[in-house]
Amino acid sequence: MNKKKIRTAVLLPRYSYVAVIFAFLFNTVVYTGARAIAGGWTHHNIESSIDRMIPFFAPSAAIYLGCYLFWAVNYILIARQGKEEVCRFFAGDFLSRVICLIFYLVFPTTNIRPEVVPDGFWNQVMLWVYSVDAADNLFPSIHCLVSWFCYIGIRDREDLPVWYRRFSCVMALLVCASTLTTKQHVIADVAGGILLAEICLRVGKLPAVSGVYRRVLDGVNDRIFRGKKEVLHADEEESAV
Numbered sequence: 001m002n003k004k005k006i007r008t009a010v011l012l013p014r015y016s017y018v019a020v021i022f023a024f025l026f027n028t029v030v031y032t033g034a035r036a037i038a039g040g041w042t043h044h045n046i047e048s049s050i051d052r053m054i055p056f057f058a059p060s061a062a063i064y065l066g067c068y069l070f071w072a073v074n075y076i077l078i079a080r081q082g083k084e085e086v087c088r089f090f091a092g093d094f095l096s097r098v099i100c101l102i103f104y105l106v107f108p109t110t111n112i113r114p115e116v117v118p119d120g121f122w123n124q125v126m127l128w129v130y131s132v133d134a135a136d137n138l139f140p141s142i143h144c145l146v147s148w149f150c151y152i153g154i155r156d157r158e159d160l161p162v163w164y165r166r167f168s169c170v171m172a173l174l175v176c177a178s179t180l181t182t183k184q185h186v187i188a189d190v191a192g193g194i195l196l197a198e199i200c201l202r203v204g205k206l207p208a209v210s211g212v213y214r215r216v217l218d219g220v221n222d223r224i225f226r227g228k229k230e231v232l233h234a235d236e237e238e239s240a241v
Contacts (some may be wrong), residue, residue, distance in 0.1 A: 014225060015086070018224065019217060028095055035104075058125065067171070070147070070171050074151075089201065091212070092200040093204070113183050136183055139192050143176075144192075145196055147193075149197045153201070164202040
């Protein structure tokens with residue numbers, strides 16, 4: 001069997017399929033589930049005086065919404081690594097969402113959004129964002145969390161161009177800034193998202209943590225790719241080179 005043909009025929013190695021799909025689904029479950037459970041509970045406003053000084057800037061919605069493409073590209077780059085690196089990253093990613101869910105249920109937060117007139121394209125975009133995304137599930141910010149994961153997940157990747165790693169850092173910081181200028185989040189939410197990403201990635205790299213994730217991933221993959229183990233193993237070997 002031609003291993004190179006196997007690797008170049010797919011966007012991701014087969015062992016990463018489940019990791020990526022589950023990360024997306026679990027993120028959705030955490031965000032929508034917390035809102036469904038705690039939506040009517042008392043929410044705390046942790047906005048500071050500095051937050052109130054940050055001006056609302058509707059065009060920053062372009063970064064706030066456009067970051068989804070950045071997330072997709074970088075998560076794919078991360079998922080194309082060797083199996084051990086994939087398990088370490090996605091173990092940390094999973095842990096971060098569990099902690100987010102706990103915060104959203106134990107300490108629900110909200111903020112005060114500005115009065116936006118429907119004047120101009122970007123103002124209308126922001127009014128749409130406000131209409132579909134309630135002011136909850138704020139601390140820590142998942143927008144900032146995922147964006148920072150996108151950076152630190154490739155921060156030490158010598159196989160990627162230095163310029164792209166630097167771009168990812170700048171992009172992550174711009175996304176964090178956009179959450180403030182769109183008034184979707186406050187400074188504490190941003191700091192919480194960045195700090196949580198750094199901590200969870202380090203915890204995810206611990207053998208005891210990534211090992212559990214790997215065993216679960218192996219079990220699921222064996223069931224899904226039953227009868228195609230030679231292809232799965234070929235993917236693993238090729239990525240390990």
